[in-house]
Amino acid sequence: xxxxHQWPATLVQPVGSPLSLECTxxxxxxxxxxxxxxxxxxxxxLLFYSVGIGQISSEVPQNLSASRPQDRQFILSSKKLLLxxxxxxLCAWSVRAGFYEQYFGPGTRLTVT
Amino acid sequence: AQxxxxxxxxxxxxxxxxxxxxxxxxxxxxxxxxxxxxxxNKGLQLLLKYTSAATLVKGINGFEAEFKKSETSFHLTxxxxxxxxxxxxxxxxxxxVVQNFVFGPGTRLSVLx
Numbered sequence: 001x002x003x004x005h006q007w008p009a010t011l012v013q014p015v016g017s018p019l020s021l022e023c024t025x026x027x028x029x030x031x032x033x034x035x036x037x038x039x040x041x042x043x044x045x046l047l048f049y050s051v052g053i054g055q056i057s058s059e060v061p062q063n064l065s066a067s068r069p070q071d072r073q074f075i076l077s078s079k080k081l082l083l084x085x086x087x088x089x090l091c092a093w094s095v096r097a098g099f100y101e102q103y104f105g106p107g108t109r110l111t112v113t
Numbered sequence: 114a115q116x117x118x119x120x121x122x123x124x125x126x127x128x129x130x131x132x133x134x135x136x137x138x139x140x141x142x143x144x145x146x147x148x149x150x151x152x153x154n155k156g157l158q159l160l161l162k163y164t165s166a167a168t169l170v171k172g173i174n175g176f177e178a179e180f181k182k183s184e185t186s187f188h189l190t191x192x193x194x195x196x197x198x199x200x201x202x203x204x205x206x207x208x209x210v211v212q213n214f215v216f217g218p219g220t221r222l223s224v225l226x
Contacts, residue, residue, distance in 0.1 A: 034212070042218075043216050043217070043219055044157075044203070044216045046212060046214070049211065057212065059212065090156055092157075094211075097211075100164075101145070101147050101159055102157075102159075102214060104157040104158070105156050106155060106156045107154070107155065107156045
């Protein structure tokens, strides 16, 4: 069966510090991968998605970036965090093509102070 | 283009009574539709999915949803609420493009003892 991992689970970082969140998927190959952010009391905002190694598409302009160094690894990064980067970050995967569902990881709670 | 409307931001029911969470969608295509549940500080869990097979879809934990094309609705129901059902519920419509998952704003379900 497939499993998706995210770490860390929680993170408190000062403004201006760097960020690296990691997501890995097990039990599937060639998945589509996604990063979402969920601000407090709000819905999900798609940040990035990837259809393959090194292929990253950004949905919103921001000071975040994403990379996919391996087929089942997706990393969310920032060089300098802003207060507005606080939120709950969710990684998800789906099969490569078609009208198929997404499966979500447990999330990372990021607080920028 | 797709869009999703969840008609109630908050629904409150008593334990043991029926649950109805309403979702209406708009889509240029024959969509796939999903319901997800999110407990506090957790990732999203897939409850059920409609992908153009049977219009009445059964999911986990006793939830069901009925796809009604004429009404463009995909309402989520459960005959008897349990305390553990208290959570946020998201209706999602999926189009053919890889990043095309459109999330509703969510409905918070409270279950009173």
